Amino acid sequence: MATRKQFTEAEHAALYNKYRPKADSKVLDKVINYLKEKKKTLNVAVDVACGSGQGTVGLAPHFKKVIGYDISTAQINEGRRTTKAENVEYDVADAENIPLPDNSVDLVTCSQAAHWFDFGAFFREVDRILTPNGVLAVYSRGDYVLVHQDADVGKELTKIYKECTWKTLAAYWNDPVHATRQNGYVDLDIPYPDFERVTMECQLDLTLTRLAGFISSFTAYQRFHRENPNDDIFTPLHARFLQALNVQTLPEETIVTTSCPISMMIGRKPDTNL
Numbered sequence: 001m002a003t004r005k006q007f008t009e010a011e012h013a014a015l016y017n018k019y020r021p022k023a024d025s026k027v028l029d030k031v032i033n034y035l036k037e038k039k040k041t042l043n044v045a046v047d048v049a050c051g052s053g054q055g056t057v058g059l060a061p062h063f064k065k066v067i068g069y070d071i072s073t074a075q076i077n078e079g080r081r082t083t084k085a086e087n088v089e090y091d092v093a094d095a096e097n098i099p100l101p102d103n104s105v106d107l108v109t110c111s112q113a114a115h116w117f118d119f120g121a122f123f124r125e126v127d128r129i130l131t132p133n134g135v136l137a138v139y140s141r142g143d144y145v146l147v148h149q150d151a152d153v154g155k156e157l158t159k160i161y162k163e164c165t166w167k168t169l170a171a172y173w174n175d176p177v178h179a180t181r182q183n184g185y186v187d188l189d190i191p192y193p194d195f196e197r198v199t200m201e202c203q204l205d206l207t208l209t210r211l212a213g214f215i216s217s218f219t220a221y222q223r224f225h226r227e228n229p230n231d232d233i234f235t236p237l238h239a240r241f242l243q244a245l246n247v248q249t250l251p252e253e254t255i256v257t258t259s260c261p262i263s264m265m266i267g268r269k270p271d272t273n274l
């Protein structure tokens with residue numbers, strides 16, 4: 001599968017770790033509250049395709065043990081290097097072959113990655129390892145828009161951002177799976193009777209430097225950069241943003257507000273012991 005070639009380089013994993021956002025508190029609240037509706041004691045959570053722990057570390061305060069799995073050794077090394085919580089561990093494993101016993105996990109999460117999987121095989125593994133009333137939460141961000149108190153400025157900032165991420169990088173988004181993510185996972189399904197689809201709007205303030213760093217962590221940008229190592233797309237991008245904002249500050253001290261939908265599928269394994 002194409003997935004096995006993604007995020008394998010240490011340099012890309014380090015960029016990923018530096019610039020990809022951690023799970024939003026709205027996402028964590030939804031997942032934990034849903035799980036607690038039918039489970040009082042939370043023992044083990046597993047974050048599949050965890051990257052370097054973006055959705056993993058926020059689970060730590062709620063569980064005795066949290067395990068992050070990813071097929072990329074480089075991502076796992078970054079997670080181990082930078083995670084401080086003592087109840088979090090990381091290991092290399094495939095989403096379709098999770099190295100845990102049957103009925104041993106209260107929660108499985110998957111952030112920003114399920115579009116890369118054989119989803120049917122992944123779901124069968126999840127169903128095998130979840131305890132009765134255990135929960136699977138699969139979520140992903142849609143595209144950023146930039147918001148501003150002056151709506152026209154917000155529109156202009158968004159236009160500049162989209163021109164960079166979609167037009168400049170257009171030829172490098174060549175994995176069909178991105179459509180599944182952009183469609184908010186409507187193509188995927190968790191076949192449990194107790195199941196919800198939720199969309200949440202999440203905002204994040206970023207400096208222009210961090211926004212450029214976020215773009216640089218895209219697989220599409222990494223491909224573009226390999227083919228065009230001398231092309232600097234970020235200096236003109238910063239200049240356009242500063243002009244639209246009508247400010248003369250430095251990119252590292254200029255803050256913009258990003259907003260994006262997070263689409264989540266959340267489902268509970270039936271308790272057949274009842």
Ligand SMILES: C[S@@+](CC[C@H](N)C(=O)[O-])C[C@H]1O[C@@H](n2cnc3c(N)ncnc32)[C@H](O)[C@@H]1O
Pocket residue numbers: 003004006007020048049050051052053054055069070071072075093094095096110111112113116117118
């Ligand atoms: C876009 S990153 C998401 C990382 C992190 N969960 C986040 O929220 O930012 C996708 C991750 O999925 C991993 N991945 C892709 N296919 C996988 C598979 N079949 N099994 C396990 N991990 C996989 C990649 O190595 C990569 O780290």
